[in-house]
Amino acid sequence: MIYADYNGSAPLLPAVREYLRKRIDSDLFANPNAIHSMGQKVFKGIEKCREIIADVVGCYPDQVVFNSCSSEGLSHIFHSLLSFAPSEKKMIVTSPVEHVVLPSAFSYFVERLGFNIKNVLIDAEGRIDLSDLENILQKDSARIALVSIMAVNNETGVIEPYEAIAKLCQQYGVDYVCDTTQLIGKGEFNFATSGVDFAVCSGHKVGALTGTGFLMAKDPTKLRPYVYGSYQEHGLRGGTQNYIGIETLAVAMKEFEREKSRLPDLKKMRLAFEEKVIRACPNAKVIASAADRLAGTTLIGYPGLHGQAVQIELESHDIFVTTSAACADNQPETSKVLKAMGISDDLGRSVIRISLSTSHGERDYDSLASNLIAAYNKLSRIHSY
Amino acid sequence: MIYADYNGSAPLLPAVREYLRKRIDSDLFANPNAIHSMGQKVFKGIEKCREIIADVVGCYPDQVVFNSCSSEGLSHIFHSLLSFAPSEKKMIVTSPVEHVVLPSAFSYFVERLGFNIKNVLIDAEGRIDLSDLENILQKDSARIALVSIMAVNNETGVIEPYEAIAKLCQQYGVDYVCDTTQLIGKGEFNFATSGVDFAVCSGHKVGALTGTGFLMAKDPTKLRPYVYGSYQEHGLRGGTQNYIGIETLAVAMKEFEREKSRLPDLKKMRLAFEEKVIRACPNAKVIASAADRLAGTTLIGYPGLHGQAVQIELESHDIFVTTSAACADNQPETSKVLKAMGISDDLGRSVIRISLSTSHGERDYDSLASNLIAAYNKLSRIHSY
Numbered sequence: 001m002i003y004a005d006y007n008g009s010a011p012l013l014p015a016v017r018e019y020l021r022k023r024i025d026s027d028l029f030a031n032p033n034a035i036h037s038m039g040q041k042v043f044k045g046i047e048k049c050r051e052i053i054a055d056v057v058g059c060y061p062d063q064v065v066f067n068s069c070s071s072e073g074l075s076h077i078f079h080s081l082l083s084f085a086p087s088e089k090k091m092i093v094t095s096p097v098e099h100v101v102l103p104s105a106f107s108y109f110v111e112r113l114g115f116n117i118k119n120v121l122i123d124a125e126g127r128i129d130l131s132d133l134e135n136i137l138q139k140d141s142a143r144i145a146l147v148s149i150m151a152v153n154n155e156t157g158v159i160e161p162y163e164a165i166a167k168l169c170q171q172y173g174v175d176y177v178c179d180t181t182q183l184i185g186k187g188e189f190n191f192a193t194s195g196v197d198f199a200v201c202s203g204h205k206v207g208a209l210t211g212t213g214f215l216m217a218k219d220p221t222k223l224r225p226y227v228y229g230s231y232q233e234h235g236l237r238g239g240t241q242n243y244i245g246i247e248t249l250a251v252a253m254k255e256f257e258r259e260k261s262r263l264p265d266l267k268k269m270r271l272a273f274e275e276k277v278i279r280a281c282p283n284a285k286v287i288a289s290a291a292d293r294l295a296g297t298t299l300i301g302y303p304g305l306h307g308q309a310v311q312i313e314l315e316s317h318d319i320f321v322t323t324s325a326a327c328a329d330n331q332p333e334t335s336k337v338l339k340a341m342g343i344s345d346d347l348g349r350s351v352i353r354i355s356l357s358t359s360h361g362e363r364d365y366d367s368l369a370s371n372l373i374a375a376y377n378k379l380s381r382i383h384s385y
Numbered sequence: 386m387i388y389a390d391y392n393g394s395a396p397l398l399p400a401v402r403e404y405l406r407k408r409i410d411s412d413l414f415a416n417p418n419a420i421h422s423m424g425q426k427v428f429k430g431i432e433k434c435r436e437i438i439a440d441v442v443g444c445y446p447d448q449v450v451f452n453s454c455s456s457e458g459l460s461h462i463f464h465s466l467l468s469f470a471p472s473e474k475k476m477i478v479t480s481p482v483e484h485v486v487l488p489s490a491f492s493y494f495v496e497r498l499g500f501n502i503k504n505v506l507i508d509a510e511g512r513i514d515l516s517d518l519e520n521i522l523q524k525d526s527a528r529i530a531l532v533s534i535m536a537v538n539n540e541t542g543v544i545e546p547y548e549a550i551a552k553l554c555q556q557y558g559v560d561y562v563c564d565t566t567q568l569i570g571k572g573e574f575n576f577a578t579s580g581v582d583f584a585v586c587s588g589h590k591v592g593a594l595t596g597t598g599f600l601m602a603k604d605p606t607k608l609r610p611y612v613y614g615s616y617q618e619h620g621l622r623g624g625t626q627n628y629i630g631i632e633t634l635a636v637a638m639k640e641f642e643r644e645k646s647r648l649p650d651l652k653k654m655r656l657a658f659e660e661k662v663i664r665a666c667p668n669a670k671v672i673a674s675a676a677d678r679l680a681g682t683t684l685i686g687y688p689g690l691h692g693q694a695v696q697i698e699l700e701s702h703d704i705f706v707t708t709s710a711a712c713a714d715n716q717p718e719t720s721k722v723l724k725a726m727g728i729s730d731d732l733g734r735s736v737i738r739i740s741l742s743t744s745h746g747e748r749d750y751d752s753l754a755s756n757l758i759a760a761y762n763k764l765s766r767i768h769s770y
Binding site for chain 1: 386388390393394395396397402405406409410412414415416418419420421422423424452453454455456457459460463468469485486489490493497587589594595596597609610611612613614615623624625626627628629630693696700705706707708
């Protein structure tokens with residue numbers, strides 16, 4: 001079995017399973033805000049996890065706010081910056097290749113609070129046009145409430161120039177919210193040196209428990225509470241802390257720190273795999289092949305076939321992939337991201353996404369290549385539509 | 386060891402631990418929104434859990450929205466009802482004994498969106514004055530955006546007349562948001578027959594994983610997304626579903642269904658325990674002793690002593706209690722709830738909260754009684770202040 005949907009959700013890491021096995025049998029369950037020693041032990045555990053995670057992502061512990069996932073983190077950040085924005089700042093600068101959380105959140109601010117959206121141009125690989133962004137900032141920085149552009153695209157794996165974006169935003173004094181969901185735990189990221197003002201992480205993407213996550217804020221005083229409560233997370237995120245989840249986040253991030261030296265190898269294997277498939281099936285096409293992409297992500301299509309047919313064919317060989325984004329966006333049509341990149345329907349409808357991790361090796365990619373080539377050969381003889 | 390802080394947070398139930406032991410070693414980890422069969426299996430598991438939980442709490446599965454905790458649920462409901470309220474409905478009716486989530490959330494709506502708060506009168510036991518509520522509704526129902534009054538007080542365990550409140554709200558056509566965090570999993574509750582419009586649950590209060598929860602909505606179309614995303618939870622709660630957490634919620638709720646026949650016994654033991662302590666220490670006082678309270682909750686004080694001293698004394702005998710609410714509210718002063726009930730500082734500062742579950746028996750209460758009596762005898766000879 002090859003589970004090749006790590007961009008959708010990662011299985012629990014072996015180290016996390018090992019940790020949970022012991023944790024479940026312990027007696028240390030208590031409200032971390034209670035004054036008794038059990039509560040205080042749980043609380044200290046959370047703070048220790050915060051230090052471990054801050055160390056891995058390159059920020060200060062008090063810049064980390066634990067929550068339930070990236071979607072909550074982004075919703076929280078947007079509320080903080082937009083619901084409290086001065087009345088002259090009504091412009092949101094973003095891109096047409098963002099995760100669905102962004103347009104979904106922004107529609108509230110557009111419809112109810114009078115904001116307007118400005119999309120930065122992208123090139124054919126889905127990369128942000130930095131000069132277009134600079135023009136927008138130059139012209140309108142006094143009216144811009146925030147810039148929100150992702151670090152890595154979830155469908156294509158394309159790495160956006162987020163450090164250059166951060167520099168521009170800093171230059172023009174605009175807050176930069178960077179959706180780092182697909183980067184953290186899958187690629188090198190350092191919050192401090194990146195220069196971004198806000199970043200997010202979802203635990204289930206990095207092999208921690210589902211329902212866990214955190215946001216990072218360069219200046220946490222810019223945040224306002226969103227999930228209301230008491231003093232938890234310095235008053236920025238109410239609700240009894242998800243301490244078991246937070247502990248698994250720390251285990252997973254520590255594990256990533258250990259494993260990340262294998263990322264260049266993963267990238268090499270991924271590129272060799274892509275080359276092998278293209279050589280065998282010249283009609284196939286790797287999306288954004290000219291762009292720098294996440295080590296283990298391939299979005300590949302075969303014009304005329306249907307992505308779902310390829311996905312089902314692979315599944316019959318115990319290989320699990322998705323068509324474009326896994327996240328509730330499995331429509332039998334070209335995804336919004338690919339449309340924005342100017343990709344034809346013929347190619348766009350045919351894509352599957354293969355996303356692996358540093359736990360995978362040559363054998364996995366060999367099996368993926370031979371099965372994908374076989375699928376293409378079989379299906380291209382039949383034609384899906 | 387007696388962990389007597391179930392109102393603060395419950396340890397994982399034995400059935401949940403047993404479930405997790407197997408779950409961790411399984412291979413079924415995937416994004417429930419993916420189209421491959423692993424994702425679909427996870428998705429079907431979530432829907433099965435929704436049915437189990439809906440059955441236990443007496444609602445329809447599509448009235449359940451999974452989230453991360455009660456605090457998120459309440460924040461979500463308030464946003465849905467208040468940010469979208471018609472301009473003439475600017476009044477929030479609530480009580481002075483609510484959990485801190487409510488005043489914390491309402492301060493945003495008061496300060497930023499021009500809402501105003503009307504507190505319903507309470508009696509000396511902390512119970513809502515229904516005739517005062519009816520007067521308010523009669524006078525102002527056209528201006529009221531919502532009524533939010535808890536089902537059970539987290540500090541005192543007092544059960545509010547939430548069914549009567551629901552009836553009044555229905556009569557005057559006002560939405561009733563009921564904070565059921567302390568009731569669900571600790572007392573009988575049926576969403577349909579209760580008549581409340583919105584209710585909430587936190588998993589860690591019922592022995593499921595931390596960071597889990599759900600809200601119930603009589604009419605889910607009144608909800609607007611708060612954690613933004615895609616089609617998850619019918620578009621009402623974004624973010625990849627916390628499926629492992631949701632599974633433990635279903636296990637815990639099923640377990641509660643099995644255990645709830647023991648609630649009357651727990652109540653009997655709790656009342657006998659209180660009587661025993663008062664008989665031995667006539668200066669001690671059970672707060673809200675005349676009110677109907679949660680089966681396993683006792684808030685007890687001894688004027689002149691300090692609650693924290695009693696808590697520490699008990700902890701030296703491996704008994705873990707809190708002073709008033711555990712939830713980040715452990716100030717060395719009378720809690721807001723007790724102040725609202727008109728309780729003197731002398732008594733208010735002395736209280737400790739003992740909260741047990743149906744897993745406890747006579748031996749636990751015997752040990753609690755002898756240790757508490759000994760603590761009172763010892764400390765009252767010294768005097769805390």
